[in-house]
Amino acid sequence: MTRSPVDGVRVLAFDTFGTVTDWFTGISGAVRATIPGLDAGAFAREWRRRYGPILARVESGEIGWRRLDDLQTETLHEVADQFGVALTEAASTSLVRAWRTIPGWPDAAPGIRRLKGRFVVCALSNGTVALLTDMARHNGFDWDFVGGSDLWGHYKPARETYCGLAALFEVEPAEVMMVATHQGDLDAARSFGLRTAFVERPLEWGGEEKDDTGSADNDVHATDLCDLADQLGC
Amino acid sequence: MTRSPVDGVRVLAFDTFGTVTDWFTGISGAVRATIPGLDAGAFAREWRRRYGPILARVESGEIGWRRLDDLQTETLHEVADQFGVALTEAASTSLVRAWRTIPGWPDAAPGIRRLKGRFVVCALSNGTVALLTDMARHNGFDWDFVGGSDLWGHYKPARETYCGLAALFEVEPAEVMMVATHQGDLDAARSFGLRTAFVERPLEWGGEEKDDTGSADNDVHATDLCDLADQLGC
Numbered sequence: 001m002t003r004s005p006v007d008g009v010r011v012l013a014f015d016t017f018g019t020v021t022d023w024f025t026g027i028s029g030a031v032r033a034t035i036p037g038l039d040a041g042a043f044a045r046e047w048r049r050r051y052g053p054i055l056a057r058v059e060s061g062e063i064g065w066r067r068l069d070d071l072q073t074e075t076l077h078e079v080a081d082q083f084g085v086a087l088t089e090a091a092s093t094s095l096v097r098a099w100r101t102i103p104g105w106p107d108a109a110p111g112i113r114r115l116k117g118r119f120v121v122c123a124l125s126n127g128t129v130a131l132l133t134d135m136a137r138h139n140g141f142d143w144d145f146v147g148g149s150d151l152w153g154h155y156k157p158a159r160e161t162y163c164g165l166a167a168l169f170e171v172e173p174a175e176v177m178m179v180a181t182h183q184g185d186l187d188a189a190r191s192f193g194l195r196t197a198f199v200e201r202p203l204e205w206g207g208e209e210k211d212d213t214g215s216a217d218n219d220v221h222a223t224d225l226c227d228l229a230d231q232l233g234c
Numbered sequence: 235m236t237r238s239p240v241d242g243v244r245v246l247a248f249d250t251f252g253t254v255t256d257w258f259t260g261i262s263g264a265v266r267a268t269i270p271g272l273d274a275g276a277f278a279r280e281w282r283r284r285y286g287p288i289l290a291r292v293e294s295g296e297i298g299w300r301r302l303d304d305l306q307t308e309t310l311h312e313v314a315d316q317f318g319v320a321l322t323e324a325a326s327t328s329l330v331r332a333w334r335t336i337p338g339w340p341d342a343a344p345g346i347r348r349l350k351g352r353f354v355v356c357a358l359s360n361g362t363v364a365l366l367t368d369m370a371r372h373n374g375f376d377w378d379f380v381g382g383s384d385l386w387g388h389y390k391p392a393r394e395t396y397c398g399l400a401a402l403f404e405v406e407p408a409e410v411m412m413v414a415t416h417q418g419d420l421d422a423a424r425s426f427g428l429r430t431a432f433v434e435r436p437l438e439w440g441g442e443e444k445d446d447t448g449s450a451d452n453d454v455h456a457t458d459l460c461d462l463a464d465q466l467g468c
Contacts, residue, residue, distance in 0.1 A: 120367060120371070128402075128404075129379060129402045129403070130402060130403050130404045133354060133378050133379055133403070136378065137354070137378065142376070144367050144370065144371065144380070145363060145367055145379075145380050146378070146379050146380075148402075150402065151385060151402075168362075168363045168364060168382070168384065168385075169363070169364050169367070170362075170364045
């Protein structure tokens with residue numbers, strides 16, 4: 001008998017932005033409503049492109065710990081400058097808050113609910129607990145636990161986040177499976193001993209081609225969260 | 235117009251042992267199944283009486299931070315000695331784990347679900363995240379967030395727990411209402427600026443009279459969580 005890729009897995013840790021929610025639709029919609037007469041999709045993509053680099057500057061120690069909302073406010077102003085837009089304080093606040101109500105992919109809430117029948121299901125995201133709780137309430141995500149970056153004062157792909165979640169649940173890293181649509185997140189998780197499941201989200205960037213399509217190193221490759229539930233026997 | 239006791243409240247923080255769950259029934263049942271021929275109710279009460287004092291020793295600095303399970307293991311052995319019982323390792327583990335599956339009061343799961351429609355609902359307990367997650371899954375408690383003591387490395391009534399939860403939710407302490415059947419928990423919460431709701435649990439000690447019946451200082455006094463939902467307009 002071959003070993004199932006989920007033998008011993010007890011906790012599923014989900015990336016949120018892109019994996020369970022459609023940030024492109026949510027953020028481009030918010031930009032369109034807030035700043036008329038702009039290529040809202042291009043603005044949303046550019047904002048999102050600045051996300052990884054500024055988090056990496058926190059983890060490198062170049063800048064001290066700051067909550068995601070504060071980092072997103074900074075990158076929002078950079079993008080506004082790039083697009084030649086003057087943002088009011090109210091518009092800035094509203095756009096940063098829009099990340100709390102981006103829509104879930106249609107399969108996300110029902111998929112999470114099915115997977116919860118067999119596994120402990122947690123968000124493991126660079127958002128804060130407050131942001132992720134708003135997102136969950138807005139979309140009906142029935143998390144057992146909301147793992148926000150402010151619990152650890154670190155951003156993925158830092159070890160503290162992945163191993164911190166395993167420690168909270170009193171399990172070994174190999175008993176946790178990271179679920180994400182970003183290979184970098186999964187590669188980091190695997191390097192710390194977690195299992196990995198890649199979820200396809202071809203429309204993550206709003207139809208612009210996505211080169212992140214999942215490596216053969218992942219334990220599971222799923223087309224969406226309902227497919228993941230099928231593959232994990234839920 | 236008079237001010238409602240819940241004006242501005244956004245987050246409800248629930249004590250768990252006694253307030254949402256019936257530890258007496260759960261623990262005395264586990265003792266009865268594990269150690270036959272004993273006054274299981276008396277054993278359960280004695281174990282519970284040793285809970286507050288050992289947590290207080292952690293908060294006083296007399297002993298370093300240890301997870302609740304470890305503290306409960308220590309007090310369990312003290313009670314076993316007192317009752318003249320030799321506990322096996324398996325029996326000890328099983329009894330300590332029994333705190334994870336104590337039954338919810340019948341009104342708890344439906345009450346929490348109703349309250350969630352208007353408020354962010356969180357466990358704020360001296361249990362760990364893993365313990366509280368097991369308890370929630372066992373009883374169908376739909377928490378938005380599980381506030382375990384291991385997130386702060388402190389036990390109630392320490393300030394860090396109450397104010398730590400408010401900080402995570404990016405709200406002022408006055409926007410959080412502590413819900414408990416223990417006046418000491420509520421008095422501490424109020425001293426740090428939280429609102430308070432007392433919940434009657436006359437059977438908490440298994441029919442032995444309970445002198446903790448709630449002070450007039452609380453913002454709300456409820457007979458159970460469905461009554462609380464009624465009073466808070468949910």
